[in-house]
Every structure is written in structure tokens, then in C-alpha cells.
Amino acid sequence: DAKTTQPPSMDCAEGRAANLPCNHSTISGNEYVYWYRQIHSQGPQYIIHGLKNNETNEMASLIITEDRKSSTLILPHATLRDTAVYYCIVRANYGGATNKLIFGTGTLLAVQP
Amino acid sequence: DGGITQSPKYLFRKEGQNVTLSCEQNLNHDAMYWYRQDPGQGLRLIYYSQIVNDFQKGDIAEGYSVSREKKESFPLTVTSAQKNPTAFYLCASSMGGTGGMETQYFGPGTRLLVL
Numbered sequence: 001d002a003k004t005t006q007p008p009s010m011d012c013a014e015g016r017a018a019n020l021p022c023n024h025s026t027i028s029g030n031e032y033v034y035w036y037r038q039i040h041s042q043g044p045q046y047i048i049h050g051l052k053n054n055e056t057n058e059m060a061s062l063i064i065t066e067d068r069k070s071s072t073l074i075l076p077h078a079t080l081r082d083t084a085v086y087y088c089i090v091r092a093n094y095g096g097a098t099n100k101l102i103f104g105t106g107t108l109l110a111v112q113p
Numbered sequence: 114d115g116g117i118t119q120s121p122k123y124l125f126r127k128e129g130q131n132v133t134l135s136c137e138q139n140l141n142h143d144a145m146y147w148y149r150q151d152p153g154q155g156l157r158l159i160y161y162s163q164i165v166n167d168f169q170k171g172d173i174a175e176g177y178s179v180s181r182e183k184k185e186s187f188p189l190t191v192t193s194a195q196k197n198p199t200a201f202y203l204c205a206s207s208m209g210g211t212g213g214m215e216t217q218y219f220g221p222g223t224r225l226l227v228l
Contacts, residue, residue: 034216043119043203043219044156100146100171101205101217103155 004088009108012082018075020107022088025069030092033064035073036103037084044087044103047073078111085109116140117220119204124225126191126198134189134223136204143209145187146217149173150201159202162187163209191225199227 005023012018024033034049048055048062050071055062061074075082085106117138126132138145144163148156158171162181176195181187187206191198201224205217 041201041222041224043117043205043222046216046218049216100158100161101148101156105155 004090004104006086006088006104006107008105009110011110011112012075012078014080014111014113015077018078018082018109018111020073020075020086020088020109021070022073023070024088024090027068027090028092031090032092033062033068033071034089034091034101035060035062035086036089036101037082037086037109038106039081039084044101045084047086075109078109080111080113083109083111117204117206117218119202119220119223121223122221124223125228126225127228129193131190131192132225134191134202134204134225136187136189136220137185138187138204138206138220139185140206140218141184142206142218143184144207144215145181146205146207147171147177147179147187147189148203148205150203150222156203159189198225200225 032049032051035047036044038044048057048060050062064071085108087103087106120135146161147159150156157173159177160171160179162168165184168179168181178190201222203222204220207215207217
């Protein structure tokens with residue numbers, strides 16, 4: 001799986017958009033970009049994933065650059081409950097042991113009131 | 114509501130004791146996983162199961178055992194052979210099969226502490 005690079009921490013004002021960047025310059029053609037988040041002492045929560053097109057769901061939007069070497073997760077209106085560690089993971093969609101998730105250090109997003 | 118449940122939320126183990134962590138899912142997923150998370154660390158795969166009555170070792174299976182007798186259930190036993198069991202244990206499931214999306218969904222976790 002490709003290595004990802006994320007800033008260790010970010011702040012965001014409540015009600016504003018939170019834009020979390022991720023670099024994955026060694027991504028290969030069959031690898032997807034996944035985003036999870038983990039609120040303290042809880043299990044990771046799936047947010048969104050994409051291959052090359054931008055994606056949007058009820059939680060967030062994912063913007064992937066044309067060369068696929070970086071992406072941005074956008075939380076359009078951050079709330080205090082969005083304070084968590086956000087993980088960007090790049091992986092192919094295969095089963096078995098290759099399906100294990102490799103979490104890096106992630107970005108600690110602190111939403112400020 | 115569909116989802117993954119884990120119990121108990123906190124578990125205490127005495128020296129030489131085996132303990133079993135429960136994981137149940139009603140998502141009709143074929144594949145299930147157990148991970149371990151240590152403070153400030155990422156997840157490490159302990160065991161996984163792609164289908165009922167089948168399971169495979171992950172990266173850190175020593176000192177652990179699992180069973181998969183039912184599709185909905187994938188219990189993890191932490192044996193006395195596991196010398197450093199204090200950690201946060203996470204169960205996950207995914208649809209399984211080949212060629213499909215293998216997004217994993219997680220339970221709330223069990224925190225195991227050694228007395």
C-alpha cells in the first residue's frame with residue numbers, strides 16, 4: 001500500500017469548512033483513497049473513499065487531484081463533534097490479509113467553539 | 114440499526130487467565146477482522162475471517178485464538194500466552210467476496226487491562 005503524509009494537527013472554527021490534506025505521491029492505478037476518523041477511545045469510523053473522481057456523501061467531500069498524488073477531505077460545516085484524528089489510507093480493494101487497514105499517524109483536527 | 118457490537122467495553126484480566134472478547138455484526142458481512150491498537154499507535158491485524166468456519170492469522174496472532182462458527186460472530190480469546198495484552202481491541206467487518214468494495218466498518222472497541 002502507498003505511503004501517505006498528513007499534517008499532524010489542524011484547527012478549525014466551528015461552523016467553518018475543515019480541509020484536511022493528504023499526500024500520496026506513490027499511489028498506483030488500482031489503489032483507492034480512503035478516509036476514516038477516530039474519536040478518542042472509540043472505534044474508527046469510515047467517512048468516504050474514491051478512486052479518481054471527486055466524491056461526496058452526507059458526511060464529507062473528497063477531492064482527488066488529477067494526477068492522484070494528493071487529496072483533500074472537506075467537512076463542510078465542522079462541529080465540535082468532528083474533533084478526532086483523521087486518517088488517510090491508500091489501498092487496493094482486495095480481500096484477505098491484503099485488506100488489512102494500515103493507519104498512519106493521521107491528523108488531529110481540533111474544532112474550536 | 115445495522116452495525117457491529119463489541120462487549121464488554123472494558124475487561125480486566127488476571128495473570129494466567131484466558132479472556133474472550135465478543136464481536137457481533139448484523140450487516141450480513143462475510144469478512145470479519147480483529148485489530149489491536151496500542152496508545153498512540155496504528156492498528157495491527159490479529160486474525161481475519163473471510164467466511165464462516167475459516168480464519169487466517171494476521172501479523173500478530175501469537176497468544177490469541179478465534180472461532181467463526183456463525184456468520185454474525187467472531188469472538189477473540191486472549192490467552193495467557195499473550196504476555197502484553199493491555200490494548201484497545203477493535204473488531205471490523207466488510208462485505209467480502211472478490212471484486213467488490215472492501216470497506217471495513219468498525220465496532221466501538223474493547224479496552225483490555227491486566228490486573
